[in-house]
Each structure stands twice: as structure tokens, then as C-alpha cells.
Amino acid sequence: MTTLVQAWTGAQKRLKAAFIDSPAIDARLLLEAATGATRTDILTDPYRELTEDQEALLNTYLDKREKRMPVARILGRKGFWKLLLNLSEHVLIPRPETECLVDMVLKAYPEGESFSIADLGTGSGAILLSILSERPAAKGLGTDISEEALAVARDNAAHLGIASRAAFLRTSWGDGLHDATFDVVVSNPPYIRSDVIPTLDPEVKNHDPMLALDGGASGLEAFEALAPEIFRLLKPGGRTWLEIGFDQSEDVEKLMKSAGFEDVATYLDLSNLPRVVVGRKP
Numbered sequence: 623m624t625t626l627v628q629a630w631t632g633a634q635k636r637l638k639a640a641f642i643d644s645p646a647i648d649a650r651l652l653l654e655a656a657t658g659a660t661r662t663d664i665l666t667d668p669y670r671e672l673t674e675d676q677e678a679l680l681n682t683y684l685d686k687r688e689k690r691m692p693v694a695r696i697l698g699r700k701g702f703w704k705l706l707l708n709l710s711e712h713v714l715i716p717r718p719e720t721e722c723l724v725d726m727v728l729k730a731y732p733e734g735e736s737f738s739i740a741d742l743g744t745g746s747g748a749i750l751l752s753i754l755s756e757r758p759a760a761k762g763l764g765t766d767i768s769e770e771a772l773a774v775a776r777d778n779a780a781h782l783g784i785a786s787r788a789a790f791l792r793t794s795w796g797d798g799l800h801d802a803t804f805d806v807v808v809s810n811p812p813y814i815r816s817d818v819i820p821t822l823d824p825e826v827k828n829h830d831p832m833l834a835l836d837g838g839a840s841g842l843e844a845f846e847a848l849a850p851e852i853f854r855l856l857k858p859g860g861r862t863w864l865e866i867g868f869d870q871s872e873d874v875e876k877l878m879k880s881a882g883f884e885d886v887a888t889y890l891d892l893s894n895l896p897r898v899v900v901g902r903k904p
């Protein structure tokens with residue numbers, strides 16, 4: 623029989639040998655999920671024995687992590703903002719740097735304010751649902767080209783209890799939506815240059831959907847489509863927040879200005895990298 627502490631040590635060894643970046647954290651997260659034990663249990667009840675089923679499940683998880691599947695993908699869930707979101711292989715694992723965009727929108731719209739928001743390329747619904755969960759008077763629409771991604775977003779909206787304020791539509795960006803409909807439009811589109819994708823970590827290039835990563839030869843293809851489209855969808859005075867790659871600020875600002883936006887500016891994330899471009903429709 624294996625105890626919690628033996629399982630944790632053994633799991634760390636396996637992940638270290640497979641050159642996984644954060645073996646201790648990943649081993650703990652997978653052990654917690656396989657056994658139902660908490661972090662405190664592992665420390666305060668280290669000699670608790672695993673059942674055979676728990677040990678088998680942990681081994682399955684470790685096999686996948688050794689093959690560079692991310693923990694969030696193995697477990698099918700990820701914490702983002704204050705939410706725990708369900709995932710499938712059809713959605714991007716929401717990234718901590720995207721929380722910066724959520725924070726900026728929330729600061730611009732104080733609690734109690736009612737506004738309408740569109741999230742173009744919503745994936746798991748991470749951005750839209752985080753904002754709606756904090757602003758009960760707001761309502762929103764998430765679009766995605768992937769029906770499978772939208773199924774995940776709808777499921778997340780339902781389990782978070784905000785389905786009545788979150789609609790989802792399969793379309794390319796804002797196709798089919800009326801002009802001047804939204805106070806706010808946000809997007810974290812695919813923005814990685816096609817030729818960079820093969821150089822990414824296996825966790826990303828083999829496990830995030832290509833639709834969520836590939837920004838075309840220039841990395842800017844989605845922004846070229848989005849800039850005029852967001853301008854069209856916003857009400858006069860409406861504002862947009864767009865996540866960008868660290869080296870795309872100048873190009874995206876230029877696209878936004880050409881589309882007619884005013885007050886175009888770029889904000890840094892917590893690592894001091896350019897991350898969010900903002901603009902306002904006059």
C-alpha cells in the first residue's frame with residue numbers, strides 16, 4: 623500500500639525525470655485530484671493510504687503529464703480570476719495574463735453599472751464570465767467559430783449561475799450582429815505567428831487548439847479583421863480592450879487608429895510586458 627507522502631514523493635520523482643518544469647506543484651495537484659485529499663491532508667495525514675483505484679488514477683494522470691499534457695488539461699478545469707472553469711480539448715487553457723484585461727474592464731465599469739459586452743473568440747468564456755460574475759447588472763454575448771468551444775462556455779455560464787445574462791453565438795467574430803450594439807467589446811484572439819508555433823512548449827503547441835493560437839503569417843490576421851468589426855459593433859463612446867502579444871503593440875495600435883478608434887493606448891501586464899490595447903469609438 624502507498625501512503626499520501628510516498629505517492630507525492632514518487633510522483634515528483636517521475637515528473638522531475640521527465641523534465642517537467644514544476645514537478646512538486648504538479649505532483650501535488652494531480653495527487654489531490656486523484657485522491658480527494660487536500661494540500662493540508664498531505665501534510666497533516668501523510669500516512670493515509672491510497673486505495674487501488676486512487677493509485678491507478680494517479681498513475682494515469684502522471685502518464686499524461688510525462689507526455690507534456692498540462693495539469694489543467696488532464697483535470698479538465700482551471701482557476702481563472704475568481705472562477706473555476708471547466709475545459710475541454712477544444713478551448714484554450716485560460717492564462718493568468720488575461721486576468722489583466724478583466725481587471726481593466728472592471729475598473730472602468732464600477733459595480734452596479736449596467737452595460738452590454740461582447741467577447742469575440744470567447745473559448746471557455748473566461749473573460750466574459752469573469753466580468754459578468756462581478757457585475758450583476760451587465761449582460762453579454764460570447765462568440766466563437768468553434769461550436770465545441772461554445773458548448774464549454776455555455777456549460778460554464780450554467781454552472782456559475784449566470785446563463786440568463788450570457789448568450790453565445792457561433793459566428794466569425796461579429797458576423798451577423800447589428801451595428802452599434804455594445805458598450806464594451808473585448809477579445810483575446812489567436813495572435814501567434816504561424817512560424818513560431820512549432821517552437822512553443824509541447825504543453826501549448828500539442829494541447830491548445832490551433833484555432834486559439836494561430837494568428838497567421840504575421841500574427842496579426844485576427845486583429846486586422848477585428849479592428850473594423852469592433853468599431854462597427856460598438857455604440858458611440860463604446861470602448862474596447864484587446865489582448866496582444868508582447869511585440870504587437872505598435873501594429874495593433876496602428877490598426878485600431880486606422881479603423882477610427884480614439885484614445886488608443888497599450889497597457890502592461892504584471893510582468894511589465896505590453897498586453898492590452900484599448901480604444902474608444904468617438
Ligand SMILES: C[S@@+](CC[C@H](N)C(=O)[O-])C[C@H]1O[C@@H](n2cnc3c(N)ncnc32)[C@H](O)[C@@H]1O
Binds near residue numbers: 713
Ligand atoms: C486565444 S483563444 C481565447 C479564448 C478565451 N477568450 C480566453 O481568453 O481564454 C481565441 C479564441 O478565438 C476563437 N476564434 C478563432 N478564430 C475565430 C473567428 N474567426 N471568429 C470567432 N472566434 C474565433 C478560437 O476558437 C478561440 O476560442
